Amino acid sequence: KRAGQLIKDVQMSGKSLDIVDKGHNDPQTRADRASQQLIISALAQHFPQLTIRGEENITIENSSDTPDINELVDTNLQEVLQATCPTEFRELQEKDLVVWVDPLDGTREFTEGRLEGVTVLIGFATQGNAIGGIIHQPFYADGNEHGRSVWGIVNSGVYGKCILSSKPLPGRILAGSLSHRSKTVVDAVNACEPSEVLQAGGCGYKVLLVLERRAHVYVHASRGCSLWDTCAPEAVLKAGGGMLTDVFGNKISYLSTNETSVNTGVLATMENHDWYAQRIRETITL
Numbered sequence: 001k002r003a004g005q006l007i008k009d010v011q012m013s014g015k016s017l018d019i020v021d022k023g024h025n026d027p028q029t030r031a032d033r034a035s036q037q038l039i040i041s042a043l044a045q046h047f048p049q050l051t052i053r054g055e056e057n058i059t060i061e062n063s064s065d066t067p068d069i070n071e072l073v074d075t076n077l078q079e080v081l082q083a084t085c086p087t088e089f090r091e092l093q094e095k096d097l098v099v100w101v102d103p104l105d106g107t108r109e110f111t112e113g114r115l116e117g118v119t120v121l122i123g124f125a126t127q128g129n130a131i132g133g134i135i136h137q138p139f140y141a142d143g144n145e146h147g148r149s150v151w152g153i154v155n156s157g158v159y160g161k162c163i164l165s166s167k168p169l170p171g172r173i174l175a176g177s178l179s180h181r182s183k184t185v186v187d188a189v190n191a192c193e194p195s196e197v198l199q200a201g202g203c204g205y206k207v208l209l210v211l212e213r214r215a216h217v218y219v220h221a222s223r224g225c226s227l228w229d230t231c232a233p234e235a236v237l238k239a240g241g242g243m244l245t246d247v248f249g250n251k252i253s254y255l256s257t258n259e260t261s262v263n264t265g266v267l268a269t270m271e272n273h274d275w276y277a278q279r280i281r282e283t284i285t286l
C-alpha cells in the first residue's frame, strides 16, 4: 500500500518519469525504482534471512527513509492475523522463503497513463512453490475508495478487497496483453476460440480479471514474463481456487536459483485449465 502511494506520488507530481529503457518494450521509471527500494529495504531490514528477488537491477540503500515495518502495519494486521495459516506452512522459517517483488507491474501502461493495470506484486515461495501473494492496485477506484489490496495464502483463502463470484460468466472472455503482442501471442489467443478478447496491461491485473470472473482465461504466449510477474498472481489465484501455469499447462518453479524468465508464457484460469493448455499445445511452440 505504501509502495502504491509512492507510485501515485510520482504520477501526481507531474515531473519526468526518468525512464530507462531495459530492452525492447521494457521501460523502467522512477516509480518502479522507488517502489522496489521501499519494499526490499523494509523487508530486508526486518527479515534479514529472507531471499528477496526484485525486478529492477538497482542497489538497495539502507537509508533512513526506510519505514519501520511496525509503522507500515496498520489496522490491516488484524485481518491478516485472523486468516488461518495452513498446517503445512506453520513451521516455515524466514530462511525457507523466497520473495519475488515486482514493484510496478504494467510499467508500459503506467508511462502511457493507462493506470488501471498498474499493480504492486509481492509473492512468497517455498521449495519452488508459490504459496502466498499480494496484488495491490494503487489506482483502483470504487466510489470514494481509491486503491485496493487483494492477497491470498494457498490452502487458506483470498482476502482483502476482492469480489469473488461463482456466477458463470457467459461466452469465453480472454484477457491478453496490450503491450506485448507477437504472432505467437495472437496464435495462442485464437487457439482458445475466445468470444471476446480484453487487451489489458499487467500480469497482476489480468489475473484479477480471472479471479473476479470478468474473464475466463488469461493467456500470454511470450517469453517476456518473469517470476516476479507471476509469483504473487499465481499464489492469489490458487488461493481462490484457480490455476496459473505456463501456456502448456506446466508448473512454474520459483526457486531463487532459477533463471528469472518464464520462457514458456502464462496461462491462468478458474476452470477448464487443461482444455486451454491442450489447445495451445496443439497450436504453438515457444
Ligand SMILES: Nc1ncnc2c1ncn2[C@@H]1O[C@H](COP(=O)(O)O)[C@@H](OP(=O)(O)O)[C@H]1O
Pocket (backbone or CB within 6 Å): 024, 025, 026, 027, 055, 102, 104, 105, 106, 107, 108, 176, 177, 178, 179, 180, 200, 201, 202, 203, 220, 222, 223, 224, 225, 226, 229
Ligand atoms: N514480450 C515481452 N517483452 C518484455 N516484457 C514482457 C513481454 N511480455 C511480458 N512482459 C512483461 O510482463 C509483464 C506483463 O506484460 P503485459 O502487460 O504485456 O501483460 C510486464 O511487466 P512490467 O510491467 O513489470 O515490466 C512486461 O514487462
Ligand SMILES: [Mg+2]
Pocket (backbone or CB within 6 Å): 055, 102, 104, 105, 106, 228, 229
Ligand atoms: Mg513486471
